[in-house]
Amino acid sequence: MGAYYDEIEIEDMVWDAEKRVYHYPCPCGDRFEISRKQLRDYEDIATCPSCSLVIRVVYDPLDFEDDPDEDEDEGGGEQEEEDEDEGEDEERDEEKDREDEKAIKEALEKLSVKEVSRAVAIAA
Numbered sequence: 040m041g042a043y044y045d046e047i048e049i050e051d052m053v054w055d056a057e058k059r060v061y062h063y064p065c066p067c068g069d070r071f072e073i074s075r076k077q078l079r080d081y082e083d084i085a086t087c088p089s090c091s092l093v094i095r096v097v098y099d100p101l102d103f104e105d106d107p108d109e110d111e112d113e114g115g116g117e118q119e120e121e122d123e124d125e126g127e128d129e130e131r132d133e134e135k136d137r138e139d140e141k142a143i144k145e146a147l148e149k150l151s152v153k154e155v156s157r158a159v160a161i162a163a
């Protein structure tokens with residue numbers, strides 16, 4: 040190894056709460072980025088999306104190991120909010136599902152009654 044452009048302390052990087060990444064300016068004009076998930080997974084290489092440079096992030100993995108699990112690798116806080124909303128919806132949907140089930144059952148009963156009477160009508 041030793042191919043890093045630089046070694047940067049995590050304290051010197053900037054936290055982007057929206058994208059949930061730490062970033063540091065890259066000489067190419069873009070910026071190196073590393074996500075909390077990567078840090079938690081003991082990855083310490085922040086990459087620049089615009090060039091081939093990488094930096095090594097100096098940090099304590101213990102600071103990140105209790106981080107809540109995040110399904111998405113990329114994606115910003117927006118997606119996380121959606122996930123939270125989904126959770127609430129699921130609870131609401133459960134009650135709705137029960138009502139739907141009742142409605143379907145009633146509809147089926149009506150339907151079978153209708154079919155039965157139609158069958159009767161055909162038979163007659």
Ligand SMILES: [Zn+2]
Pocket residue numbers: 065066067068069070087088089090091092
């Ligand atoms: Zn760059």
